[in-house]
Amino acid sequence: MNVLGVLKIRVRRGINLAIRDSFCSDPYVVITMGGQKSKTRVIKENCNPVWNEELSLALYDPNLPITLTVYDKDTFTADDKMGDANIDIKPYLDAINMGLEGLPDGVKVDRVQPNRENCLSDESCILWENGKMTQNMLLRLQHVECGEIEIQIELISAHGKRGRLYI
Numbered sequence: 001m002n003v004l005g006v007l008k009i010r011v012r013r014g015i016n017l018a019i020r021d022s023f024c025s026d027p028y029v030v031i032t033m034g035g036q037k038s039k040t041r042v043i044k045e046n047c048n049p050v051w052n053e054e055l056s057l058a059l060y061d062p063n064l065p066i067t068l069t070v071y072d073k074d075t076f077t078a079d080d081k082m083g084d085a086n087i088d089i090k091p092y093l094d095a096i097n098m099g100l101e102g103l104p105d106g107v108k109v110d111r112v113q114p115n116r117e118n119c120l121s122d123e124s125c126i127l128w129e130n131g132k133m134t135q136n137m138l139l140r141l142q143h144v145e146c147g148e149i150e151i152q153i154e155l156i157s158a159h160g161k162r163g164r165l166y167i
Contacts, residue, residue, distance in 0.1 A: 002060070002158070003058050003059065003060055003158045004059045004060065004062065004157070004158055005058075005059050005155045005156050005157040005158050006056050006057070006058055006059065006155070006156045006158075007033075007056065007057050007058075007059045007066075007089070007153060007154075007155055008054055008055070008056050008153065008154045008155070008156065009031055009038075009054070009055045009056070009057070009068075009087070009151055009152070009153050010052070010053070010054050010055075010151060010152040010153075010154075011029050011031075011040050011051045011052075011053050011054075011055060011068075011149065011151055012050070012051065012052055012150040012151060012152065013048070013049060013050045013051060013052070013149070013150050014027055014029075014047070014048060014049045014051075014070065014147065014148070014149050014150075015048055015138075015147065015148040015149075015150065016047065016048065016146050016147055016148065017047045017048070017049070017070060017082055017083075017141075017146070017147040018047075018082045018083065018141075018144050018145055018146055018147055019047060020072035020080040020082060021072065021074075023045075024045045024046060024047050025045075025046070025047055025072040025080075025082060026042050026043065026044050026045060026046075026072055026073040026074075027042070027043055027046065027047075027049050027070050027071065027072055027073075027082060028040050028041060028042045028043070028070070028071055028073060029051065029055075029068060029069070029070055029071075029149065030068075030069045030070075030071065031055050031057065031066065031067070031068050031069075031087075032066070032067050032069070033057045033059075033064050033065070033066045033067075034060065034061070034064045036057045036058065038055040038056065038057060039055070040053045040055065041053065042073045059155065062089065062090070062093055065086055066086065066087040066089065067084055067085070067086055067087070068084060068085045068086075068087055068139060068149060068151070069081065069083070069084040070082040070083050070084070070141060070144075070147065070149065081143070081144075082141070082144055082147060083141030083142060083143055083144030083147050084141060084142055084143060085119035085139040085140065085141055085142060085149065086118070086119050087119075087137070087139070087151070087153070088112075088117070088118045088119075089135075089153060089155075091110060091112045091124075091126065091135075092126055092133070092135045092153060092155070093155070094110075095109045095110050095126045095133060095135075096133055096155060100128060100133075101131075103128040104128075105128070105129050105130060106127065106128070106129060107127070107128045108125050108126070108127055109126045109127065109128055109133065110125075110126040111123055111124070111125055111126075112124040112125075112126070112135075114140075119139045119140055119141075119142060120137060120138065120139065120140070121138050121139065121140035121148050122138045124136060124137045124138070132154060133154070133155075134152050134153065134154045135152065135153050135154075136150075136151075136152050137150070137151050137152070137153070138150050139151065
């Protein structure tokens with residue numbers, strides 16, 4: 001199976017995450033795609049954690065679901081799940097395949113609205129900045145009473161440049 005590229009997911013921060021211990025939680029994020037898994041460090045006693053960590057997954061199939069799950073780290077018992085969200089990269093890949101290299105910095109290539117098919121809690125912009133295409137997302141966590149995660153995605157193509165995938 002050929003690698004199309006490396007998907008970089010910057011996990012920026014959590015907002016109003018659920019409390020799973022007495023007064024707070026010790027959250028961390030796990031992102032899975034296919035058989036791959038990558039996770040952030042644990043932030044102690046914080047329901048509004050700031051990670052600013054970059055996780056990477058090899059992109060073999062753009063149709064594979066990408067799941068972000070938040071957990072509360074526990075010492076003596078299994079870690080508690082604090083919600084999950086699906087990351088929809090299709091609009092981002094469509095924007096990359098438009099072949100818009102050379103745009104001026106700061107151009108909003110596309111806007112993705114929240115709907116029933118995605119986990120966005122607010123409009124998501126696909127931007128051309130510093131010679132690369134990125135998408136900022138604020139994801140509403142599912143299967144939990146509250147919480148959002150702010151991320152940014154970027155694809156580095158297997159051809160060594162930030163450009164078209166031809167998929």
